[in-house]
Amino acid sequence: MRLGAVGSERPAALDDDGVLWDLSGLAVDIDGDFLSSGGLDAAAAAVAAGGLPVMDDPADGSGLRVGSPIARPQAVICVGMNYAAHAAESGSEPPTRTVIFFKHPNTVVGPFDEVLIPPGSAKTDWEVELAVVIGTRARYLGSPAEALAHIAGFAVSNDVSEREYQIEISGGQWSKGKSSETFNPLGPWLVRPSDIGDGSALRLRSLVNGDPRQDSSTSDLIFDVAQVVFELSQYMVLEPGDVINTGTPQGVALSGRFPYLRPGDVVECEVEGLGRQRQVVGQGRS
Incomplete structure (x- = not known):
């Protein structure tokens, strides 16, 4: 911590x-x-x-x-639509290859810090995710089996998203909707693989104002942690301290089943064995 x-x-x-x-x-x-x-x-x-x-x-x-359990990540790399049910609620077919996008590293804040809705935003959303933190440089790994040796630990992540920026005015990429200030609460803890395993079969949940939203397991990942790290290493050099958000399950506001976030809302995210976050939503100012 x-x-x-x-x-x-x-x-x-x-x-x-x-x-x-x-x-x-x-x-x-x-x-x-x-x-x-x-x-x-x-x-x-x-x-x-x-x-x-x-x-x-x-x-x-x-x-x-409580701050983010990792200081100053040089990269926050994200995997999109990595749960089939979330892809479906987003109106997309499950991907056959990893969908990758980036968040600005300065989005990373503490797990109990305020999340700020951008000025004029009406579609700010939550996404509970299992985060992977890289411990040693990984480049051109030979197989997924090599991945775990390069992982320092796991943490809870909330990949906060502004859906209008991400989808309607994206210009064909998602990072506009992912990079506003405070958009990546991380923690409270960083837990080693030797203490939690390989990140498989961990229950993850989110709640808004105490009401359940997401409730799934990392066993439902389309591309598991080892596969994600392996594939990313083919496209980029993963450095110590890099954060990887591995994807979110169904149950977000984008589904149309729940309202988007408003000032005063309380978001809670948890992953089994990795602790629980809690953020009060505030209004960003220009």
């Missing part, structure tokens, strides 16, 4: 007993350099040895601000 005001977050680790350990003595921050140097394993070993200072702050967002 990363705790503290924006730009002043401190690295921390949360153990199975709910104790927060201060990682400041091991790392300046949880970033690509920390991940690629084996920092997560070193932190886990230090926690197990009990040799770190204990932090008193609660880890549920009620005390010190």
